[in-house]
Each structure stands twice: as C-alpha cells, then as structure tokens.
Amino acid sequence: MREAVQPPVSLATAHDAPIHSNLVGRAHEVVADIHHGGATTLAVAVLVGGMAMFLGASVWRSLQRDRRGPAAAAIAVQCAGLAAVFVALAYQVRAGGWVTGADPAVLGWFTGHRSDWLTGPAIAVTDAGGPAGTIILAVAIGAVLSRRARSPIPALILIGTVGAAALASAVTKSVVGRARPPIVSQVLFETDHSFPSGHATGAMALFMMAAVMFGYGLPPARRALLLILAAVVTVVVSVTRLYLGEHWLTDVVGGVLLGGLAAVIGGALYTSWMDRTRAPGVRIPEEVTPHSSRSNPTTMGRAA
Template identity: 70%
Template sequence: MALIGQSHELVADIHQGGGAALSLTVLVAGAAMCLGASLWRSLSGDHRPAKSVLVSLQSAGLAAAFVALAYQVKAGDWLTSVDPAVLGWFTEHRSAWVTGPAIAVTDAGGPVGTIVLALVIGALLSRRARSPIPALILIGTVGAAALASTVTKTVVGRARPPIASQVLLETDHSFPSGHATEAMALFVTAALILGYSWSPSRRAVLLVTAAAVVVVVSVTRLYLGEHWLSDVIGGMLLGGLAAVIGSALYSAWMGQSHGRRTGHSDAATTDTGTTDLCRSNSTMTGPAA
C-alpha cells in the first residue's frame, strides 16, 4: 500500500511539473508573440488603423500569457515559488522615508484615484481631438480592465500575503493586482492615444515613460506587502491586453475619421472643379444672342 501511495505521489509530481513547464512555455511564447508584434508595428510606422493581424497577435500573446500564469497561481505550482522570497526581500528592506511616498502612490493608484485620472486624462485627450470618443475609449478600457480583474480575483481565489507582512490591511483576493491592471490600462492606453500621430522615437519615449509609471505603482504593492510578485505581473499582462484593444479601437476610429475627411475634401474638390469648368465654358461661348 505504501508503494502504491508513493507511486501516486510520484505521478502527481510529474503531472504537476509537466503542467508548470507547459504553463511556463505558454507564458514565454505569449510574451514573445506580443513583443514581436509590437516591434513589427513600431518599425512599420503605420499610423493608419492597426492591422488586424498584428492586433490579433498582440492580444493572443497577452491573453495566453495571462491565462497560463493564472492557472499556475490557482494550482500553486513551482512557477510561483519565488513569490515568498520576493515578498520577504521587500519586507526586510522597508524604511520610513520610502514607506510614506509608497503609501501615497498606492493610494493615488487605487480605484478612486484611477477613476479621477481617467476622467482628467480623457477630458484632455478629447479636448485635443475635439471629440468625446478618445475619453470614452480610455474610460471604457480602464473600466473593462478593472471588471476583468475583479472577475479573475473571484475565479482564482488567491489569498493575500500574510497580514503581518502588510502595511495596509487588505483581505480580498489577490490575483491579479488591480492597481497594476488599471495603471497599465490607463497610462499605456493614454500614451498610445496621445502619441498616435507622433514619430516612432517620440512614441517610444512616451511609452517608456508610461511603463515606468506602471512599474512604480506595481512596486509599491510589493513593497507594502499587499501583493505577490505574480499578482503584479498578471495585472500588467491583463492591463496590457486591455490597452492593446483600446488602442486598436482608437486607431479604427481615427481611420474612419480620416476617411470621412478625405471624402469631404474630394467632394469639395470635385464641386469646385465642376463650377470652374462651367464658368470656363460660359466665358468661351459668350452671352446668348
């Protein structure tokens, strides 16, 4: 009986290890797919509506990576075994002069702060475009990301880090980090909308700046002991997926707007040409006898 029990445990360990290896493969492949598609779009300099193939590759890559990580978190496999060590490192390296600013940043990146920022940034983008569409896309993207994060928390059901490790007590589910999800969706989408017509180098600087803000917000969640490392990585993946979809919607709207403007311009040119031609014919034939 003992031999049978050990055999079952061995088979379970092999199955668990195989699942973790497969999840890691999917995670890395998904991230590579997204990065490759993003680099392709950046180098192509395509300011027209985003090509459906590239958007599909980016979305599929991020979705696959997120699902693989969520599966590992729920299963508790070795892929998330580094989480306690990372949490312990941040807990041991806290200092009073960092804790205060970290609390301020994490408060600003909370649900209320994110809503306010989305409204303000959206209003500025809409004023610049003279249309409410950019604001609606930005706010809708952030809202959809927040909803997806809440649903995933319930499905995965991961517990928060130990209360003794937390600076700010939070007892709801942990994966993914709502702060990381919403920050990624908000700042990256806003950067993509703002830099839509910019040169590739200026867009790259803008995106790096947005990514830096997301990293700062995410690190505060680790520093304050509110999340595990895989929580914030999952939040970034989910928020990135929302940003890709939101920016694709904005690109499609810009393409339609450009098409309408071009159509009106062509129509005006045709009308002007017809009028000039009529006037020319009238001049050539002279007044009727």
C-alpha cells in the first residue's frame, strides 16, 4: 500500500496568524491615535475659540453702553463662549486629556508648601466659602439689595443664580465622575466627585453677581473696582481648595467658568429688570405732583 503523502507545511501559513494579529493590532493603535489626536485638536480649538468669543464679546459689550439690542447679542456670545470652554474642559477632564497634565504638579507644589500658620486660615476661608456659607451670604446680600430696591426681585435673582450654579455643578460632578486627589494629600477628608469645584463655582457666581448688582448705576471705574474685588475673593477661595489638597487645578478652573456663566446670565436678568424699573415714564412715589387743593404759598390761597 502506498502511504498518503502529507503536503508540506507552508512557512507563510504557519506565521500568517501572528503577522495578521500584529498588523490588525497596530492598525487599531494607529486609528486610536488619530482619533485621540483629532479629539485633542478639537478640544484645543473649542477652548481657544470659546475664550476668544467671551473676551471679544466682553469688549463689544463694554462699548455698547445703553444700546440694548447689541448688548443683548454680546451677552449671548459671552454665554456661548463660556459654555463652549466649560464643556471642552469637562470632556478633557473625563478623558484624561492633555489639559489635566499640570494637575499633579500643581497639587504637589501646594502640598509641599504647607505651613501651620497658613493651614488654619485656609480652613476658615474654605469653610466660609462652602455651600452653607454661600447660602447665608446670598440671603444676606439679597436682603440688602431688595430693601434698597423695595422689591423682592433682586434677592430672588441673586439666590436663584447661585442656586442654579450649585445645581449645575452637582450635575456635572455626576456626569464627569472625576475622583478627588489622593486622601494622603487632603487636609479635609472628602470623597465625592471632584470636577468642578463647588466652592469655586459658588464664590464666582455669588461675588460676581454682588459686584454687578451693587455696581449698577455707578461710574465705570467703580464698577470695575467691584468686579476686581469679586475676582480676588474668588481666587482666594479657589486657592484654598488647592492648598488643602481637596481639588485639582482644572477643578477650580471649571468652577470659575461655570460660576462666571451663571453670573453673566443672572447679571443680565438683573440689569434688564433695573432698566425697566428706571425707564422714562415710570412713576416714582417721591415725584408725585402736589395735590391741586393745596394752597400755593406764592398766592396765599388766592387764584393766581
């Protein structure tokens, strides 16, 4: 009987599977790199473009003065720019993009420069700038503004703006789901989600709104001074969150952006309401014409 002859094993067949797997794997890596690079490029474009929109609209708005139509358009562009920057930053944080690259270094710098004489005041500031402190300040400032305006509307606008900013911050925390810095770096133990910083959000919304509302009707220099003061307070609160190791750098930047967006919208509502109440033709109690039956001192009660 003749034995069946087995066909020779091809070298190409023996190595085809590994070669094919390597090529497919490499192709997936290249596609992933291209996709990641495209997403990064898009994020950079949105960040830069959104900030340019906000700054340009801010300058445009400052030049409009009492022209309501162009001012409203400028406010819309401001809001669109801030919203675009915030969304792009949130996406980068969730994806662990290049924007977050400086976070560990900044956290390490702050934790490495702690001192006993700074930690106590930092804890006091961060406690005052927390949810409870922000609510108390919003109610107090709103009461002062409403008493001055003899209407509950200013308080409702201020509290509503701060509350909306806090709600948006809580929702974003759940969506992004970023973890807090390591526990060993935290002075105050916190375990909820990290982005954006609720302290930075609340401080920016509250103090910027207060600056806009107290500055209504004041000269431009005084309004600018109030805005600068509000920005300084917001920065101090935000820095305490970094110093105490409770947040990453991009967390507080995101909080400032979100709080700023809320302040732009709330400030526009307040300004619009004040413009309507002070519009020409509105009757003011102090300017009521004297009653016709009252004697005229120049005529001693006689007909002129």
